[in-house]
Amino acid sequence: MNRLSQDALGNHAPLFAKTRGDVAVSFEFFPPKTDAMAETLWRSIETLAPLKPRFVSVTYGAGGSTRERTHATVSRIVRETELTPAAHLTCVGASRDEIDEVARSYWQAGVRHIVALRGDPPEPGTPYAPHPDGYATAADLVAGLKKVADFDISVAAYPETHPEADCPDSDLENLIRKIDAGADRAITQFFFSADNFFRFRDKLAARRPDVELVPGILPVTNVATARRFAGQCGAAIPDWMDGVFEGLDELPAARQLVAATIAGELCGQLYAGGVRHFHFYTLNRAELAFAICHLLGVRG
Structure with a gap:
């Protein structure tokens, strides 16, 4: 074997050759709007449940109907599965009392995990404005x-800075405020860059070394759709x-x-860099997340 072949094999060892199933995963879903979408969601939940995720999160938007769909989906997960649900909550369009009441209703329903977000404005392209009686920030x-x-x-x-942040340092300060708040x-x-994640992880660890940072993974099948999502979150x-x-x-x-x-290559690079918890944005489809979990050694 010549030197070029040896170098190729040495530098490109299979990314998943050393994975041992020592990985935790979690999945994000969104509340369905129709009966057909509900069927797709529940088929996905049934497919992914045997992987024993740490939790499954359900997104939340401004507006009463969205809140109700989120609550209904989370409540069904509690009733019909053994999964740990994480309900999203945002600051948008509600007073503190209203948000606190939603949180209490989740607690009473057995939900113990919340994904707390500031949230996006109800109208895309408009600046964020806190509710006059609400929580101003995450x-x-x-x-x-x-x-x-x-x-x-x-x-x-x-990892690549919130689009509304003045600079990466101010964005990191905002994250630290959320951590310090609890x-x-x-x-x-x-x-889509493991290097960006590792640099961000190092910056956070220098300030708050004990905080868990979980990479969010979006398997992309449509680049145009991904670009639309990316514009909203700075990716x-x-x-x-x-x-x-x-x-x-x-x-x-x-x-x-x-x-x-x-997505599998990205996860393999992250695993090689010490990541052991992966959060998948499923878009209510199970196949891609399931396949990547399989590569990582996560089996039902």
Whole structure:
């Protein structure tokens, strides 16, 4: 074997050759709007439940109907599964009393984990404005929830900086305020560069070394959709990703394979860097998250 072949094998050992199933996972879902969407969601939950996730989170938006759908989905998870649900709560469009009441209703329903977020404005493109009688920031929300009950609280982190932040340092300061208010862990928005995550993890560890930072993983099958999501959370889409998916519009199985390969490689790099908890943004579809968990050694 020549030197070039030896170098290739040495530098490109299989990413998952050393995974031993010592990984925890969690999954994010959104509340369904229709009966058909509900069927898809529950098929996904049934597929992923045997992997014994640490928790499954359900997203939340401004507006009464969205809150009700979130609460209904979380309540059903409590009633019909052995999973640990994590309900999202935001500051948007509600007073402190209203949010506290929602939190108390979750506690009474057996929910002990909250994902506390500031939330986005109800109208895309408009600046965020806190409710006059509400929690102004996610840090305020965390502190308020801790007064309601002893919730386990996750908050959001932005490895590539929140789009509204002045700079990376001020964004990190905002995360630290949430941690100091009582958050138990931070879950990142999705990203596609392991280097960016590791640099962010190091910066956080230098300030709060005991805080768990969980990478959020979004398996991408549609780059246009991913770009729309990315614009809302400050994530960068690599230029090469467009080329990888080019010509696959009418080939859904091929798109799935490419998506699993890209997300799997990222997870393999993160695992090699010491990450042992992965949070998957499922978009209510189980197949890609299940396949990547399988690669990581997480089996039912």
